[in-house]
Amino acid sequence: MDTESSETVDNLVIGLGAAGIATAKLLSLSNPNEKNLALEHHFEPGGCASYFARGNPRRLFDVGATQLVECEQNGIQYNLFNLGHAHRDPDIKSHKIEYITFHLPEYNIKLLLKSDGEIKIIEGIIDENELKNLIRFFKFTNKNSTYLWSLIKTIPKFPIISKKEFFENLSIFFSLNFIGQIKTIFTIFFRTSTIVSLFGIKEEHVISHKVINSLLIDTAQTDMENTPWLVGCMGLSILHKGIYRLDGGMRSYFKPMATQISKRKMHVIYAQEVTEITHFDDGYFIKTIDRNKNQKNYVVRDNLFVNSSIWNVVKLFNEDLFLYNHKTFKKWKEKSEESQGWGALALYGYFNDDLAYPREPWYHQLFPDKTEEAELSSSLYLSIYQHEHDSKIRCFTATLHIEISLFKPNKKEIYLEQIKKRIENSINLQILDCEIATPFTYEKYTLRNKGQVGGLVANFKNFLFKPTPSMIYHYNNKSKLYLIGDCVFPGQGVISSTLSGIIAWERGTGHKFKNFIKGLY
């Protein structure tokens, strides 16, 4: 370990995905007199919420995430963006999505879920009782999620890693009224499937099951059987809560944030991959390599924030004997080996039909046809961007979750054709040009091992699993390690990653996000 020729920093953020950006932005504000550094393997910030350009004329596509929650005024993403931002420019400009259209070709059904929980059948027939129960269920979910969404603004510590955090969460709990307390207990210990069945939605109500499960796979990456009601309730109410498509795509959020961080004297280096982490007496020893194969090493004295999936982290620390024998690390290894992994297939493309869509962004969930390959059995999330740059082109990102073990690389072209057909048949528009991204693409660009998207925590079995190992104080009794990102916070998506980044920053620095919002820093 050549620590002599290494650069020493106080705090290091590895990876500038949604989580790393949240942590880095807050660090740059809270610890301006320390040496803070962020390293990102890619050329751009954002990770799965980044973008890429294609074609001539150049068109920009969102890589993964196309919509954001909590970006309305005083939402968490909104506050994070505006914190310490002197001129409030550029601001976040967004459009709220008011409904999701579900297309179920096998049943000749097309229905529309509105943000108030009402459901409108556009095509086909659905049993009157089933429909009534489904609407009641969504209305109940919307109503009950409101207080949960307000609770996350208090940044509860989750999963709890110390007694102090247990009492912090307890004080949030006791600040609720009695009904709120009962509801909180209720949400933690019930499965989503239990609540669904309480509303008279039975196994044979296939349409309802498909709609609920597809929304859950989109937000929590598991089905109703495996999703704790706490996560399920929030995931299913996301439309009511408010999902937004940003004008100019995700880059209009993450790119300016990365610029804000650099302007605050926090050094941000792109195209630099961390290849190995080892623990030693003075902190962490970090090996990195850039795109020209130049190596550079760092020593991290205080806080190390790693924005990478648990599978990657296990790989990065593999040679560290201390961690290797540590109880927590052993558990991660075990969990990551036994866990079923999800990957994504995504189709990026465009239509050339200005008149076919209204001005607001469109969001569809398209279910498979019987004729499709068995691997493509999950619903497809089609997000059509709003009119951009006065062009007649409608760009889209369509995502399909796939179990990694089912993905067959040699079928790439077949997958592309089938996904393309699924989109064209559902919305009666011809795709002019498109290309496919596979789990390998995600592995290459976001360094997700085997292209696994999401993490372990969302399912019921892993709900209280503690992958954030900040309890491992090192020999120097100072350096701490935090995993951040969608592998550590229950529920998936940008907001979960952001929250994990904020929680880790609070843990590492002792500051409070809510005080920063009030300008107390």
Ligand SMILES: Cc1cc2nc3c(=O)[nH]c(=O)nc-3n(C[C@H](O)[C@H](O)[C@H](O)COP(=O)(O)OP(=O)(O)OC[C@H]3O[C@@H](n4cnc5c(N)ncnc54)[C@H](O)[C@@H]3O)c2cc1C
């Ligand atoms: C196809 C798809 C569609 C999605 N749609 C939505 C949506 O509409 N709304 C929503 O909220 N969420 C959506 N999600 C989920 C959301 O994009 C992710 O949960 C979130 O962006 C993950 O952020 P993260 O910070 O946890 O991880 P990542 O985005 O993976 O960020 C990790 C970053 O760390 C970098 N990194 C990793 N390892 C290293 C290393 N060793 N050295 C240097 N850098 C490293 C990576 O390059 C990457 O930039 C979607 C995801 C996918 C894949």
